[in-house]
Amino acid sequence: MLPHRVLGVHGPEVSALGLGCMGMSDLYGPADRIESIATIHAALDAGVTLLDTGDFYGMGHNELLIREALRERDQVTISVKFGALRDPDGGWSGYDGRPEAVRNFLAYSLRRLGVDHVDIYRPARLDPNVPIEDTVGAIADMVRAGHVRHIGLSEVGAETIRRAHAVHPIADVQLEYSLLSRGIEDEILPTCRELGIGVTAYGVLSRGLLSGHWSPGRDVAHGDFRGISPRFQGENLDHNLRLVEALRGIAEDRGATVAQVAIAWVAARGEDIVPLVGARRRDRLAEALGALDVTLSEEDLAAIERVVPAGAAAGDRYAAPMMADLDSER
Numbered sequence: 656m657l658p659h660r661v662l663g664v665h666g667p668e669v670s671a672l673g674l675g676c677m678g679m680s681d682l683y684g685p686a687d688r689i690e691s692i693a694t695i696h697a698a699l700d701a702g703v704t705l706l707d708t709g710d711f712y713g714m715g716h717n718e719l720l721i722r723e724a725l726r727e728r729d730q731v732t733i734s735v736k737f738g739a740l741r742d743p744d745g746g747w748s749g750y751d752g753r754p755e756a757v758r759n760f761l762a763y764s765l766r767r768l769g770v771d772h773v774d775i776y777r778p779a780r781l782d783p784n785v786p787i788e789d790t791v792g793a794i795a796d797m798v799r800a801g802h803v804r805h806i807g808l809s810e811v812g813a814e815t816i817r818r819a820h821a822v823h824p825i826a827d828v829q830l831e832y833s834l835l836s837r838g839i840e841d842e843i844l845p846t847c848r849e850l851g852i853g854v855t856a857y858g859v860l861s862r863g864l865l866s867g868h869w870s871p872g873r874d875v876a877h878g879d880f881r882g883i884s885p886r887f888q889g890e891n892l893d894h895n896l897r898l899v900e901a902l903r904g905i906a907e908d909r910g911a912t913v914a915q916v917a918i919a920w921v922a923a924r925g926e927d928i929v930p931l932v933g934a935r936r937r938d939r940l941a942e943a944l945g946a947l948d949v950t951l952s953e954e955d956l957a958a959i960e961r962v963v964p965a966g967a968a969a970g971d972r973y974a975a976p977m978m979a980d981l982d983s984e985r
């Protein structure tokens with residue numbers, strides 16, 4: 656079975672690779688429901704024990720999909736993000752981290768998932784109008800009531816992490832981390848390490864850009880995040896794909912794929928980091944799982960850093976309005 660890692664001092668033990676289910680319901684254009692469920696089943700069969708979702712991924716669709724996939728399956732660790740506000744057209748209208756909202760979001764998630772507790776519950780973003788102590792305090796009440804096992808955070812900066820952790824032990828912080836997104840290395844990652852908090856790294860393939868499967872001619876469906884992501888546009892994309900081609904040379908020399916090297920690089924950054932991959936097809940999942948068999952030597956890591964040094968990506972990781980929501984970027 657797969658190797659395991661523990662999410663921080665206070666968190667659960669999970670497989671060394673988690674499956675992010677977002678793209679099965681939202682944000683990457685149409686997904687195939689049958690294939691999505693087959694992908695979750697294949698992940699569980701392979702030994703993946705961490706599934707990541709958000710109540711706003713497809714406005715509840717993702718949680719219902721996971722419920723269907725998990726029917727009669729062994730329990731896995733389910734990580735749920737909450738707080739993002741949507742509208743009927745799929746738009747985004749801010750974040751709600753008020754204590755009464757926490758209880759309301761959780762009640763709906765428990766019902767949709769068909770469970771009596773959520774394993775890791777986290778606000779998707781910091782609500783700028785609510786002190787993090789209030790949001791985390793409300794989740795801590797839910798821990799005491801037995802509705803939540805562990806508390807996580809997402810895309811928050813060092814100060815917010817410290818304030819939250821002072822209220823209740825934080826298991827992990829979910830952060831974008833990849834060869835193309837290394838902003839957490841200066842302050843956020845050291846803070847997590849100092850406090851004994853794990854990191855679940857998302858976007859390890861930079862939303863598919865770093866997968867080796869992206870091409871400039873690819874059709875991007877309406878509503879696909881990559882249609883507005885700065886890194887996927889024009890000259891930025893050309894530049895970023897040149898980095899991918901340089902990485903492909905290194906990967907092929909090691910008998911691996913670009914995606915596998917990108918995932919293995921994140922996994923090699925520390926035992927306290929668990930990469931989440933957003934596979935929504937079984938073939939992509941199989942490729943991603945293959946990363947756990949790729950061991951990168953010091954020479955390999957140095958070669959990778961030479962072709963994709965920190966800060967090499969062209970373009971921000973989110974479009975400007977979404978960047979403004981990131982406490983981790985302040």
Ligand SMILES: NC(=O)c1ccc[n+]([C@@H]2O[C@H](COP(=O)([O-])OP(=O)(O)OC[C@H]3O[C@@H](n4cnc5c(N)ncnc54)[C@H](OP(=O)(O)O)[C@@H]3O)[C@@H](O)[C@H]2O)c1
Binds near residue numbers: 677856863866
């Ligand atoms: N906390 C947060 O703010 C936050 C934000 C975003 C995501 N997340 C979580 O992190 C998870 C992963 O993030 P992500 O999906 O954005 O990033 P990702 O894993 O970097 O990108 C996933 C996309 O890459 C493409 N891909 C190509 N080859 C692949 C392979 N071998 N394995 C997996 N994917 C491959 C797929 O696109 P195609 O299927 O289109 O080819 C897939 O949808 C999400 O599902 C979500 O649970 C959290």
